[in-house]
Amino acid sequence: MGGKINKKFITVLIIFGLYLTSYNILALNASTIEIIPEKPEPESEIQIRAIIDTEGVEQAYFLIQECDINTGICYERQNLSLARLDESTYRTSYLLKEPKATYIQYNLLVKTNFGWETLIKEKKIDLEISQNNDNNGGNGNQDTPGFEIIGIFLGILCMMMLFRKRKR
Numbered sequence: 737m738g739g740k741i742n743k744k745f746i747t748v749l750i751i752f753g754l755y756l757t758s759y760n761i762l763a764l765n766a767s768t769i770e771i772i773p774e775k776p777e778p779e780s781e782i783q784i785r786a787i788i789d790t791e792g793v794e795q796a797y798f799l800i801q802e803c804d805i806n807t808g809i810c811y812e813r814q815n816l817s818l819a820r821l822d823e824s825t826y827r828t829s830y831l832l833k834e835p836k837a838t839y840i841q842y843n844l845l846v847k848t849n850f851g852w853e854t855l856i857k858e859k860k861i862d863l864e865i866s867q868n869n870d871n872n873g874g875n876g877n878q879d880t881p882g883f884e885i886i887g888i889f890l891g892i893l894c895m896m897m898l899f900r901k902r903k904r
Contacts, residue, residue: 767786767787767788767789767790767844767846767855767856768786768787769784769785769786769798769842769844769856769859770784770785770786770787771783771784771785771861772785773864774861775861775862775863775864776832776840776861776863776864777832777863777864777865777866778802778832778834778835778836778837778838778863778865779831779832779833779834779835780831780832781829781830781831781832782829782830782831782832783827783828783829784798784816784818784827784828784829784830785825785826785827786798786818786825786826786827786844787824787825787826788824788825788826788844788846788855789824790846790848790853790855791848792848792849792850793846793847793848794846794847794848794849795817795846795847796817796818796820796826796844796845796846796847797815797816797817797818797844797845797846798815798816798818798828798830798842798843798844798845799813799814799815799816799842799843799844799845800813800814800816800830800840800841800842801813801814801840801841801842802832802833802834802837802839802840803837803838803839803840803841804834804836804837804838805838805839806836806838807836810841811833811834811837814830816828816830832863837863838862838863838865839860839861839862839863840860840861840863841858841859841860841861842856842858842859842861843856843857843858843859844856
């Protein structure tokens with residue numbers, strides 16, 4: 737009886753191992769996205785190049801969404817069709833629209849013979865926030881006075897109190 741259980745267990749392990757191996761082989765069909773420039777600024781144009789190593793791609797779409805980390809708002813998602821350059825390379829361009837966006841997030845979707853598949857999901861890229869995009873009305877310097885002024889004020893106050901005590 738112990739031999740039958742061991743044979744069944746080994747058979748299940750082999751089948752499970754074959755399943756995982758086939759899953760990993762399918763996962764090796766990696767896709768990459770290149771966004772130029774690597775760290776774009778808000779309201780700038782970006783070039784998107786996708787290398788898709790999946791067989792039987794009929795259509796490829798790039799879903800992009802601009803977001804503001806300060807407010808937690810993500811603006812309307814845009815669905816961009818990618819133009820095929822060769823067997824595995826696709827390209828498009830997009831003009832970022834939101835001046836207050838601090839990052840973009842995107843998905844890469846493809847339509848194959850087997851249906852729709854998400855190859856890259858919720859990837860994020862930080863935007864380059866220039867000093868000119870300062871909404872504080874200042875000179876573009878992000879260093880605003882804060883606790884260091886309070887510390888200096890308290891230090892001066894303590895020194896004044898010490899000198900008064902010494903004079904008495």
